Amino acid sequence: MLAACSLGQGVGEATGEVHLPDCAVENTAYSLEPSFFSADYVSDPRTRVPGGAERTVVLRMQRGGYRESLSDGLTILLRDITEIQPLLPMSIEISRDEGAMALMTLYLNETCESGFPREFWTVPGVLQGVSGTLTLDSVHSPSAPIAGGTGEFSGTFTGVRFVDVGAPDTRFAVLDGWFAFPYQRGRPAQRFP
Numbered sequence: 001m002l003a004a005c006s007l008g009q010g011v012g013e014a015t016g017e018v019h020l021p022d023c024a025v026e027n028t029a030y031s032l033e034p035s036f037f038s039a040d041y042v043s044d045p046r047t048r049v050p051g052g053a054e055r056t057v058v059l060r061m062q063r064g065g066y067r068e069s070l071s072d073g074l075t076i077l078l079r080d081i082t083e084i085q086p087l088l089p090m091s092i093e094i095s096r097d098e099g100a101m102a103l104m105t106l107y108l109n110e111t112c113e114s115g116f117p118r119e120f121w122t123v124p125g126v127l128q129g130v131s132g133t134l135t136l137d138s139v140h141s142p143s144a145p146i147a148g149g150t151g152e153f154s155g156t157f158t159g160v161r162f163v164d165v166g167a168p169d170t171r172f173a174v175l176d177g178w179f180a181f182p183y184q185r186g187r188p189a190q191r192f193p
Helices: 081-087
Strands: 011-020 025-031 036-042 056-062 072-078 090-093 102-108 126-138 152-163 172-182
Touching: 036 172, 056 172, 102 152, 102 172, 126 172
Parallel strands: none
Antiparallel strands: 011 025, 011 172, 036 056, 056 072, 072 102, 090 126, 102 126, 126 152, 152 172
């Protein structure tokens, strides 16, 4: 009997405007069209719980299951699930502050190819979230499941402005969207080109 790994299943969208003039992208009708979703718990020494349980998680919604360096996608880093869970649903203001509860990053490596072997080098389309609102409806923590929890991650984001910190007035995006996907133990299978 053969076993198969399931891809990062879920639903969601991210739409809005993207401005990357050096990539000839001035798109006021951008749609990420994500089809790959994952949640990876990461080791962060500031939030490590005795016994090895992790509190920090990176959520990813991406177009296709290729490597991030070849895809368009969005990541959301949640610093401490145990602080967030009891307050659900909760809204978080997005910023770049060091102590921010959530950080968001937009990468546009399919829309804006960069680097070798292109004829000319371009700056990668990686933009940091600096403002807007993320509203979390559900989060999952394998080490501290909540009563009545759904085992999924879900939420919405509105008016999130992403910028290239070196050129915030010319290289930026503003997106709205939502996501809902189940937590899958381990990393979902990822296709490579």
